[in-house]
Amino acid sequence: xxxxxxxxAAALAASAAALLSLTGCSxxxxxxxxxxxxxxxWEDCPAPSTAEGGGPPPSPLPGGADWQCSTLQVPRDYGVxxxxxxxxxxxxxxxxxxxxxxxxxIYNFGGPGGSGVATLPSAAKDYERLRERYDLVSFxxxxxxxxxGVKCLNDQQLDAYYSQDATPDNATEEKILADYRKRYxxxxxxxxxxxxxxxxTLNAARDMDLMRQVxxxxxxxxxxxxxxxxxxxxxxxxxxxxxGRAVFDAVVDPTKDYEQSxxxxxxGFQQALNNFAQDCVDxxxxxxxxxxxxxxxxxxxxxxxxxxxxxxxxxxGDRELTQSAATSGIAQTLYSTxxxxxxxxxxxxxxxxxxxxxxALSDAMNGRNEDGTYSNLGAANTAINCVDSKDRFTPAQAKxxxxxxxxxxxxxxxxxxxxxxxxxxxxxxxxWEDPDVSAPGAAPIVLIGTTGxxxxxxxxxxxxxxxxxxxxxxxxxxRGEGHGAYNSGNKCVQAVVDNYLLRGRVPAAGTVCD
Numbered sequence: 001x002x003x004x005x006x007x008x009a010a011a012l013a014a015s016a017a018a019l020l021s022l023t024g025c026s027x028x029x030x031x032x033x034x035x036x037x038x039x040x041x042w043e044d045c046p047a048p049s050t051a052e053g054g055g056p057p058p059s060p061l062p063g064g065a066d067w068q069c070s071t072l073q074v075p076r077d078y079g080v081x082x083x084x085x086x087x088x089x090x091x092x093x094x095x096x097x098x099x100x101x102x103x104x105x106i107y108n109f110g111g112p113g114g115s116g117v118a119t120l121p122s123a124a125k126d127y128e129r130l131r132e133r134y135d136l137v138s139f140x141x142x143x144x145x146x147x148x149g150v151k152c153l154n155d156q157q158l159d160a161y162y163s164q165d166a167t168p169d170n171a172t173e174e175k176i177l178a179d180y181r182k183r184y185x186x187x188x189x190x191x192x193x194x195x196x197x198x199x200x201t202l203n204a205a206r207d208m209d210l211m212r213q214v215x216x217x218x219x220x221x222x223x224x225x226x227x228x229x230x231x232x233x234x235x236x237x238x239x240x241x242x243x244g245r246a247v248f249d250a251v252v253d254p255t256k257d258y259e260q261s262x263x264x265x266x267x268g269f270q271q272a273l274n275n276f277a278q279d280c281v282d283x284x285x286x287x288x289x290x291x292x293x294x295x296x297x298x299x300x301x302x303x304x305x306x307x308x309x310x311x312x313x314x315x316x317g318d319r320e321l322t323q324s325a326a327t328s329g330i331a332q333t334l335y336s337t338x339x340x341x342x343x344x345x346x347x348x349x350x351x352x353x354x355x356x357x358x359x360a361l362s363d364a365m366n367g368r369n370e371d372g373t374y375s376n377l378g379a380a381n382t383a384i385n386c387v388d389s390k391d392r393f394t395p396a397q398a399k400x401x402x403x404x405x406x407x408x409x410x411x412x413x414x415x416x417x418x419x420x421x422x423x424x425x426x427x428x429x430x431x432w433e434d435p436d437v438s439a440p441g442a443a444p445i446v447l448i449g450t451t452g453x454x455x456x457x458x459x460x461x462x463x464x465x466x467x468x469x470x471x472x473x474x475x476x477x478x479r480g481e482g483h484g485a486y487n488s489g490n491k492c493v494q495a496v497v498d499n500y501l502l503r504g505r506v507p508a509a510g511t512v513c514d
Contacts, residue, residue: 034082035073035074035075035210035214036213038073039214040090040214040215042070043069044057044067044069045057045058045066045067045091045117048145049145050374050375051146052089052118052140052375053115053367054369054373054375055118058091062125062128067091067092067121068091068094069089069090069091069117070090070092072088072139072207072214073087074086074088074142074207076148076198086147086148087146087147088139088141088147088211089115089117089139089140089145089147090117091117091139092104092136093124093131093135093136093137094131094135095133095134096131097133100132101134101135102133102221102245103134103216104137104217105137105222105501106139106208106212106221106222107120107127107136107138107225107228108139108222108225108227108228108231108232109123109138109225109226110224110226110228111377111380111381111384112141112380112381112384113144113377113380113382114144115140115146115377116138116139116140117139117146118145119138120136120137123487124136127223127486129494129502130223130498130502134221135215137211137215139211141199141207142198142199142203142207143192143384144376144380145376148199149380150188150192150195150199150376150379150380150382151188151376152188152378152379153184153379155374157187158366158368158374159372161180162324162325162362162366162368163320164176165177165309165322165323166327166415166418166419167309167323167327167414167415167418174399177421178421178424181422181424184382185424185426185427186425188383189427196383196387196427196428197428199380199383199384199387200384200388201231201384201431202234202431204231204384205231205234205235205238208220209235209238209239209242219242219244219443220239220242220246221245221246222245223246223501224246224247224248225249225484226249226250226252226455226456226484229248229249229251229252229447229460229464230254232246232248233248233252233254233437233464233468234435236437236439236442236445236468236472237437237438240439240440240442241441241442243442243443243445245444245500245501245504246445246446247446247497247500247501248445248446248464249448250448250449250485251447251448251449251461251464252456252464253456253457253460254434254436254437254463254464254467255434256434256463258385258391258420258423259391259393259420262416262417262419262420263404263408263416264459265412265454265455266405266409266416266417267409268453268454268455268456268457269331269334269409269412269416270408270409270410270412270413271452271454272334272452272454272481273301273330273334273411275452275481276333277297277298278294280297280344281293288345288348289344289348298410298411301411302410304347304350304351305326305327305411306323308323308326313353313354314355314356315355315356316356316363319359320359321359321362325358326350327411327412327415328362328365328415329357329358329359329361329362329365330343330346330347332361332362335455336481336483336484336488338482342357343361346361366378382423382426385423386422386426386428387430387431388430388431388432388435389430389431389432389433390430390431390433391420391423391430392423392430393423393424398418398420398421401420402414402418404417405417437464437468438467438468438469439468439469440469440472442468442469442472443472444473444500444506445473445474446474446500447464447475447476448478448485448486448496449461449475449477449478450478450479450481450482450484450488451477451478451479452480452481452482453483453484454483456483458477461476462475474506474507475509475510476493476511476512476513477510477512478490478493478513480513492513492514493513496513
């Protein structure tokens with residue numbers, strides 16, 4: 001599954017700059033008494049590891065305070081609480097007003113598979129108002145980054161893996177795709193088999209409750225984005241009595257299985273591309289792309305992708321821009337309107353034979369760094385999705401669904417349809433068809449759905465509200481584009497969220513932000 005806008009923004013900015021210059025409830029004493037009494041040792045933060053995406057150490061917070069990092073020990077298997085442990089990497093930005101401090105505000109930015117330790121500092125300016133009364137805290141979930149990060153293929157093998165045709169057109173190409181998938185799953189089992197059964201969302205939610213206890217908070221105050229909303233919902237189901245003030249932004253639909261979610265994304269990304277093309281037409285001569293209507297612009301994109309399927313073009317170094325890479329690069333830019341100029345430029349250049357920018361955008365989607373190393377975003381994303389979801393599709397089943405996917409999106413349908421094979425050969429069974437997020441008795445949770453969200457379509461917020469239960473989910477509509485509303489700069493959304501998290505004011509039912 002595609003990851004959240006905040007994660008994408010950090011990776012996208014770096015790439016563009018380089019080219020353009022276990023269910024049930026439990027009380028506090030439940031999981032592991034010894035680990036709940038551990039003391040965190042906070043130190044200066046190191047530079048993000050390669051698995052976290054690399055880069056320099058985090059810059060100081062506004063006002064000059066330094067970010068603080070630590071590790072939290074959690075049971076690898078909660079069924080064996082005195083057994084092996086995993087060290088979770090944590091990061092904290094201390095509250096500015098310690099006298100009025102509410103507690104810790106824990107973030108998960110989505111994915112699954114994104115490093116919260118690397119993402120929070122890059123996104124912190126958007127949440128600085130909340131730091132007035134909260135310590136801003138994030139973490140690398142189990143299987144991610146420095147928290148027993150899942151390892152599958154090496155960098156060279158990943159280059160080959162991502163260059164293969166993800167939308168096969170004949171039996172030979174289908175066999176090549178299936179073989180690549182099998183080798184990928186086998187490598188994950190070979191290199192990370194000991195941790196694969198334990199990286200799922202159920203355990204991640206238990207980790208957050210242990211984190212809450214060790215941080216000294218009576219309640220879990222939480223900000224979840226994209227997949228982070230699913231994690232938050234699973235937490236609320238397991239620990240409803242421990243839910244504090246929580247916000248879910250870009251809400252996952254908990255009622256949809258893997259296929260239904262992928263199909264909804266196909267529709268969502270197609271809608272976002274339609275909106276991009278219409279914006280280009282509305283700008284007239286300012287738009288670099290040929291086409292007098294949105295339909296013409298989209299047809300040109302479809303034709304270009306078909307040409308790439310036959311003959312890739314020059315990309316970066318000796319790497320070419322393939323049809324699959326171009327499709328993922330286009331999808332990357334649809335997470336935010338801020339990236340639309342990059343899509344326009346990337347397409348204009350690619351039409352002229354220069355695929356550098358679109359390939360860089362695809363690299364960002366896949367977690368590839370400029371130096372050719374990869375974060376473990378892709379490996380963790382697959383591992384978490386596959387230990388969560390029970391769905392295992394055969395190639396024939398995926399192929400049979402292609403007409404439905406193509407009808408939903410002429411551009412992204414086949415790409416997402418064949419993506420149903422992501423867990424086919426996975427060595428660990430999945431936990432659910434869809435997650436249980438019912439949370440009777442939990443404190444109010446604010447749910448923000450954006451009407452033009454490509455990755456977690458707007459309807460997810462309504463479904464989450466219904467599944468959480470009466471009096472728990474409070475839906476807020478953001479009429480706009482992109483994946484994630486709070487960091488879009490919308491003042492209305494920010495006011496609603498700030499009023500709840502800082503002052504405890506629950507938004508009125510039916511609140512709409514334009």
